Amino acid sequence: MSSLIGLYSLFFGFSFSFLIVLNSVKNFRDTKNFDNRIIFLTFLQFFFVIVSFLGLIASFISSDFSNETVFNHSHTTKPLFYKISGTWGNHEGSLLLWLFVLTFFLLLFLLRSKNQPKRYRILTLLFQQIIIIGFFIFIIKTSNPFNYIFPVPSEGLGLNPILQDPALAIHPPILYLGYVGSSIIFSSTLSATALNYISKEWAIHIKQWVLVSWIFLTLGILLGSIWAYYELGWGGFWFWDPVENVSLMPWLALTTLFHCILVLEKRLILTSWVIILSISTFTLSMCGTFLVRSGILNSVHTFANDPERGLFILIFLFCLIFLSLFIFFFFHKIKRNDSDSFFWLSKESSILINNWFMMYFLSVVLIGTVYPIFLDVLSSKKISVGPPFYNKLIIPFLIPFLLAMAIGPKLKWIKSNLKNKFNLILLLVISLLISILITNNLDDGFLINTILITSSFYLFFITLRDLISRKFKNLSQNIAHFGFSLLILSILFNNIFSTEIITNLKIGESFQSKNFKINFEKVERKDKQNFKSIIGKFNIENSNGTIDQLNPELRIYNQPNIVTSEADIKTNIFTDKFITMNLVQNQEYFNIRYQIKPLMIWIWISVLLISFGGLISLFKKKYEN
């Protein structure tokens, strides 16, 4: 029943697109004022999409297996929470969620842009409707979440157990808010370009959308990363997996875009940058959808592979790209004015320098992600691009990037002199000394590590000093940059000082290493609602006499029949102790992986700080300084 309501609502919602487009075109040509009927129609479309989405959720909750999506991804013994989150834990449902956010954001845009020009609002709405119509057709034609199966199966196939996790239940919606927010930026930029409305007022207005999408995208990536850390049992938080990369690329573009918009708001320069970045942020998000959903890439993310879907998104994506190219080249007039020149030592030039670095990082990630596809098609060789590629190409360039990030905010717009040179140099020397102290005992990579740590400490100290001493002139920037320095520092220390032990142990055995002893005491069995669990009791004696109890878990899910390994992590502010165990087939041994990872929690905290900086900026009226 709820599936049926969902299906019909979806069709109704789709039909409203035509009404909206018709009304908007008429309104665009004829009348002077914005026709408020359009807002009402948009609201109705949003309403029907939300009913459709709720219909799908209801089918999941009631385990209605006559619905194909529910049959494929749910099971009666699944806890209620995961029944609900299972709604978007699959291809069809996640697209419906995407559509839901699209229509919601469009409505929000119309409500929040009342003092913008009429033509601009309507044109943005039209571009947004193109995207919405594209998604409606995509869902109805290739990925209908309400397909009916007969005879009705008595039991569903179940949700992949590694997706049954709280972080992953909210990760997709948050990430989508970021992705879809970029669609508003895309439509708005296209219409502003077409109407020649790129101005300081527009920059102030669109900045909020950039910030909102950016905050959600940052949090979404963070959640995915935390999930990967404790669920995949590998102990890392970033795999450079294609699917992670496709979320990182829009993030990089969006971050750059934000900084460009700050410059635009102040000086009305970098307009081409803003347009190109707005277009690329959304196309990269779409490109991500294409790469993940078409099955063109191999990845840890499990989504159905269906070439027909891939083809549709591909064509749609390229239509959008060509549309934006057309608008950019035919409507964008580059205005030459006096303020167009840059003085080398100014805030805008330091932003510009770091924009180029960001573009460089973006291209590295882009090439690393799509190059295997190109190579496969052109020469049918299969390669896989891994961390060494990214580390080698990105890490050295982080050094000037960090330094510019430290100095840049100290500069003034248009033209400036450095004040307090003595202080800046003093801090640099202090950072250098500290990092030499830290890297002193390292065997290899002494030079690069020292310079890297120096530059991150430099940013760290400069932002920290501002945070403590100042007047909070630009708190948001300060916190975000401080968070970034903290992030880089934690990642560096985490990489350099992690230790890892992999060994096979029987129950009762122990493993002795230099600094600690792992005792495998016993295992306990427990039965839960939809899985059986085997919990290992480990006792770790550290050299300083303390003892840690760690209990990693193996879960044997009933439906689908999959064994997952749950890590047990002891977190404190200095280190994480991370242990996983895995079955070794046909033996009484368990494969034990024990890691000591310093500063793990600071990686999460610093990303939170970064997005918190964005949040403060969102509530600030105007960019000062």
Next chain:
Amino acid sequence: MKIKILSSFLVIVFLLIFIVFYKGLKNSNIYTPDVDIEKDIPFFKAQFFNSSNQIKSVNIFTDDNFYIVNIWSSWCVPCREEHSFLVKLKKYKNLKIIGINYKDNLDNAKIFLNELSDPYDTIILDQDGTIAIEWGAYGVPETFIINKKKIIKKIIGPINEINFLEIKEIIQ
């Protein structure tokens, strides 16, 4: 003029990308790592266990006979278990046993061999674990059976009674 050239250039680039993605869609992407079926021996260079000389893989697998490549380590408990089978296999004349000593402490390894006897015809060192990766090993212990310079069987984990009988059958 400049804009025209730039725009047409971009259009062409994007069209090319489109074509590549389109073709990529048609390629099947289900990648299965092929296990053991007649794979070539990887090429590597390694140091001997007993001397500091280097040897290339082509000089180890010189003839078309049977070889067993066993990845082991003194710290690996299951290696201890399977060792007796390797010792039993030593008596077959048409079989050479090659040991790859994986990420081990040399002294401990020597104690290990003294204690349990040394079944290996040749032992090479793999201090950083790269040779094991070349072989596509999942961990220690792992054993490969080679005939006519091809890998014909792979045993993941310690050799047990069943594996032992299988190996005997293969080489006879």
